[in-house]
Amino acid sequence: MNDESDTSIWLFGYGSLIYKVDFPFLERRRARIRGWTRRFWQGSHDHRGTPEAPGRVVTLIADADAVCTGMAYRVTPDVFAHLDHREKNGYAREASQFFFDDGSHAPGVVYVANPGNEAYLGPAGEHEIAKHIAASRGPSGENHDYLLALAHALRELGSEDAHVFDIERELRELLRGNLTEAESSLSPQLAGGRGLG
């Protein structure tokens, strides 16, 4: 019989997988991956938009010099049935190395939506992306909640992500008076600033 540590796999989350943890895990740790940068370049047909009016969510774009901070979860393989369904709109699992704060590293998998997938939208300026997000919603809710929750989670992780924070600033300007209402509709977890540790 296998010990669970023999069959567990590290999964790296860099978008909603940081803050929406609807799957069991054995352990989680802040981690970094190298050679990838987080970008709001992926369309969302099934969570934060629709096929007719896709929202914008994050993917990873290859960039040799980049380092991306996120959350790594040690999970058992059965968890991937749920996660593959959740991430089915253009994402595929890729193997990568995860680097932990204590200097150790481990192999694992990360969901990447590569250019060319059916929902891929590609680059746009931060202001354009903010406008797009402000106008989008889908079965999982408002697109702006995805952005605000991600920005909040990245601050809790101590991650400086200029792309995400620039879009957040643009979005807050666009929403202005409406923002208080929008934030109060976020889950208590986000509104209360619950620690991730």
Ligand code: SIN
């Ligand atoms: C991830 O969070 O790791 C993948 C992208 C997403 O689900 O937002």
